[in-house]
Amino acid sequence: MREVSLIGVELPEVRRGDDLASLICSSARLQERDVVAVASKVVSKAKGYLVDISSVRPTERSLRVASALGMDPRWVELVLSQSDEVLGVLPVKELYDTGTLRLEDVAYDAEAARMALERFPYLFIVRRSGMIWTDAGIDASNVPGGLYAVPPPDPDAEARELSSNIASRCGVRVAVVLCDTEVSIAGASMDRAIGSYGIRPVDRGFGKPDRNGVPKYGGVDHIANEVCASAALLARQTSESIPVVLVRGLSYEWYEGGLRDFSxxxxxxxxxxxxxxxxxxxxxxxxxxxxxxxx
Structure with missing residues (x-):
């Protein structure tokens, strides 16, 4: 029998300047070769990747786009300034208003959900740091009022630094995967990897013989994404206060590079x-x- 365990790690409220590795080491009993899945937002909090929306000054372009979409120009400016390229706009509110998506299927509180849709009727589909994001990965959940968390500019470097710091604080070598939630066109979301270190994020399954000895076409698992999707079963997205999940017992290839190597x-x-x-x-x-x- 093979077994992989998920262990949720609760942390105190993370603030700018906190030593995230020390917080993890004092909150969990790490073991050699654990994979530590970390919500990118706690990295943003610890490193100060937070923006006060009141300090944002919209450009002429943002004012024009905001006017066309009926959105806060400061929010539009924040998203555009954090994006390398805008690829499209997803009309989320329209999809729910027309019944293309059913709000009743996903809303904890339908009235509160509709208020949120009024504030953010559209999602921007953008390219940022070599990846595709909605709204450049920026959001305000679980951060103080008026502040927005921005994903780390170099998630692979953050994962590498955190793994190194955990090794020095805890005395164990672990892989680190930074996770972030991404929305699909179907309205649901799934956690995916945005950075990694210590684990080969994509395996070498292409051409590997199957049970009949036939070379497999495809079969290339995105291990880092699977780690984040599994960790999300415990971490979730609201008030669970589990920003770190240990994935224990996973057999993986140690890798000194990062996720961007496979983009x-x-x-x-x-x-x-x-x-x-x-x-x-x-x-x-x-x-x-x-x-x-x-x-």
Missing amino acids: MKRPVEALRAVIRATLRAMGPEALEKLVGGLP
């Missing part, structure tokens, strides 16, 4: 390749149907 290097070229293959296989009508279905 898609040329996403635009990849999209063009998909379009070329679609045209070659299905003809131009395939793209015409897609475009024709848009308002």
